[in-house]
Amino acid sequence: MGAYALIAVGLINLRYQTGQSDNLANSLTIVIPGLIVFLLTFVKPVQTYLLRKEIKAISAALGLLLIAFSFIN
Numbered sequence: 001m002g003a004y005a006l007i008a009v010g011l012i013n014l015r016y017q018t019g020q021s022d023n024l025a026n027s028l029t030i031v032i033p034g035l036i037v038f039l040l041t042f043v044k045p046v047q048t049y050l051l052r053k054e055i056k057a058i059s060a061a062l063g064l065l066l067i068a069f070s071f072i073n
Contacts, residue, residue, distance in 0.1 A: 003041070004064040013021025013070045026073045030066050 008036065010031030017023045040046045049055060 002059060003034045003038035006063060006066055007031055009067055009070050013073070017073075026069075030070050032064060033062070033066060043062065 010027045012028075013030060014023065014027035017027070020026075037050075040048065051057070
């Protein structure tokens with residue numbers, strides 16, 4: 001769900017920040033990690049790795065930081 005949230009927030013950021021300098025780069029900073037995590041969920045060995053408690057905590061923290069970046073930016 002976090003990957004979907006990052007993709008959605010990044011695309012919304014792209015739309016609503018139209019005309020701002022570095023809009024595409026800032027939006028891609030949010031979308032690309034979401035796409036990477038989403039695609040990694042289809043790789044069987046990575047699925048078990050992503051289910052570890054500490055990895056969930058780290059990815060949640062990084063996801064929240066990226067979403068905060070979208071609001072600050």
